[in-house]
Amino acid sequence: xxxxxxxxxxxxxxxxxxxxxxxxxxxxxxxxxxxxxxxxxxxxxxxxxxxxxxxxxxxxxxxxxxxxxxxxxxxxxxxxxxxxxxxxxxxxxxxxxxxxxxxxxxxxxxxxxxxxxxxxxxxxxxxxxxxxxxxxxxxxxxxxxxxxxxxxxxxxxxxxxxxxxxxxxxxxxxxxxxxxxxxxxxxxxxxxxxxxxxxxxxxxxxxxxxxxxxxxxxxxxxxxxxxxxxxxxxx
Amino acid sequence: xxxxxxxxxxxxxxxxxxxxxxxxxxxxxxxxxxxxxxxxxxxxxxxxxxxxxxxxxxxxxxxxxxxxxxxxxxxxxxxxxxxxxxxxxxxxxxxxxxxxxxxxxxxxxxxxxxxxxxxxxxxxxxxxxxxxxxxxxxxxxxxxxxxxxxxxxxxxxxxxxxxxxxxxxxxxxxxxxxxxxxxxxxxxxxxxxxxxxxxxxxxxxxxxxxxxxxxxxxxxxxxxxxxxxxxxxxxxxxxxxxxxxxxxxxxxxxxxxxxxxxxxxxxxxxxxxxxxxxxxxxxxxxxxxxxxxxxxxxxxxxxxxxxxxxxxxxxxxxxxxxxxxxxxxxxxxxxxxxxxxx
Numbered sequence: 364x365x366x367x368x369x370x371x372x373x374x375x376x377x378x379x380x381x382x383x384x385x386x387x388x389x390x391x392x393x394x395x396x397x398x399x400x401x402x403x404x405x406x407x408x409x410x411x412x413x414x415x416x417x418x419x420x421x422x423x424x425x426x427x428x429x430x431x432x433x434x435x436x437x438x439x440x441x442x443x444x445x446x447x448x449x450x451x452x453x454x455x456x457x458x459x460x461x462x463x464x465x466x467x468x469x470x471x472x473x474x475x476x477x478x479x480x481x482x483x484x485x486x487x488x489x490x491x492x493x494x495x496x497x498x499x500x501x502x503x504x505x506x507x508x509x510x511x512x513x514x515x516x517x518x519x520x521x522x523x524x525x526x527x528x529x530x531x532x533x534x535x536x537x538x539x540x541x542x543x544x545x546x547x548x549x550x551x552x553x554x555x556x557x558x559x560x561x562x563x564x565x566x567x568x569x570x571x572x573x574x575x576x577x578x579x580x581x582x583x584x585x586x587x588x589x590x591x592x593x594x595x596x597x598x
Numbered sequence: 599x600x601x602x603x604x605x606x607x608x609x610x611x612x613x614x615x616x617x618x619x620x621x622x623x624x625x626x627x628x629x630x631x632x633x634x635x636x637x638x639x640x641x642x643x644x645x646x647x648x649x650x651x652x653x654x655x656x657x658x659x660x661x662x663x664x665x666x667x668x669x670x671x672x673x674x675x676x677x678x679x680x681x682x683x684x685x686x687x688x689x690x691x692x693x694x695x696x697x698x699x700x701x702x703x704x705x706x707x708x709x710x711x712x713x714x715x716x717x718x719x720x721x722x723x724x725x726x727x728x729x730x731x732x733x734x735x736x737x738x739x740x741x742x743x744x745x746x747x748x749x750x751x752x753x754x755x756x757x758x759x760x761x762x763x764x765x766x767x768x769x770x771x772x773x774x775x776x777x778x779x780x781x782x783x784x785x786x787x788x789x790x791x792x793x794x795x796x797x798x799x800x801x802x803x804x805x806x807x808x809x810x811x812x813x814x815x816x817x818x819x820x821x822x823x824x825x826x827x828x829x830x831x832x833x834x835x836x837x838x839x840x841x842x843x844x845x846x847x848x849x850x851x852x853x854x855x856x857x858x859x860x861x862x863x864x865x866x867x868x869x870x871x872x873x874x875x876x877x878x879x880x881x882x883x884x885x886x887x888x889x890x891x892x893x894x895x896x897x898x899x900x901x902x903x904x905x906x907x908x909x910x911x912x913x914x915x916x917x918x919x920x921x922x923x924x925x926x927x928x929x930x931x932x933x934x935x936x937x938x939x940x
Binding site: 435438439454455462463 | 803804806818821
């Protein structure tokens, strides 16, 4: 397994929000992490990338335990985290944002070539390469945030609600980019509220409810599961 | 399209993440440098020299504050600590052991950098207002220590002993302020050159990233805490240089003044007024506020000090209302507009 999360518990101060969550992503596999608002999806992913400390449990990437590593020492292992709501650096240009993604030495050496590949995936970014990131549209900022994540040459890409607030056309374009990345063998962990959309892209899914793992399984069985419908719709 | 990718590749190889300054900017810079060099001979009054020395001094101090606040996004309200350390280091060494202030300058820089680590390692974990509050309190504590510490003169402070034998060795000029002027000009120029280089370096580039989005920077692999502490050290060292020069200029060290929160806040006001996070904003702020306080002191006598603070307050409110990114942005906007037209 590329990523293994085992009995993860996370708390904000005394307020615990994630209770004993376990999940795994194999190399080259795409997995969806689903759940309604406030179910702990982002908290889990933020703990994997180190933005939040784990209270208990273990996170292993490629067999290496991450829990004692500071945030900045996790990215070079091959984990890219595209944060929720895009979070590009507003006062830097597209090009500068991308270069900041290629920060550790292996990625730095290849960054010109990687940038070229990203411009192939997102031609809009090439047109806008000298523009300040804050002048981009929401969809373009999402492309930039994903592009910046890819600049680190990750083995695992974790994207937090990539389709949030995007025009259907842009969402479709992103979807085809994810298909391309999958076919190139990149492991992807999607966080989504849109169950159908996420399960159409992922092979397997995990569904969180109130910070606990409610149900997990292959995408095909989850799509029509009445249990999933109960969690999301309450019926 | 192809050209775009090729230039991107080239940029990546040459590390030219920032465009070179355009030729007209170089021309303005050269003209300004010439004017600054000629200044003491064009305006010969001692008052004109004094005002300009203070502008240069405060331009350096405000830039030092700008390095921390404008580039790494941490609001420090305790920068007077480093100013005082710089002044005390050179003066204590000279008054007690006869060591040249040039060596004292270096000692001050090292002490200030060490103090920046001691203060920064625990406090730079705090974000936003909490860092500002912590530095404000540490600043007052340091002031109280120096006001009680007998060995360094306690509340009455220290005098720099007068030494007329070798002005350049002892950094004291009693006949004219012109040497002080050129020393301050050189110190400020070096400080601004350093910051210009820093801003264009990969280090400076990462600082701006972590200022804009702390979490995103960390998740890309940037060691946020280390960058902040290092920036605080550089800033403290710059402030300390200004402190040593100030001590040698006024020849009296008063802990009440040197470690005052007023100085910490003044450098903040100048930077915010001129434009924080920009290279020339702090200098512009100093060039506006220093003449204001010097002239108000002349026109209004001893009470001038409070009136200038009232004017500062009004100016800051106006800037916040109309130009939240500082006075410099007025010019920048014009330039940008002209560029897009042509």
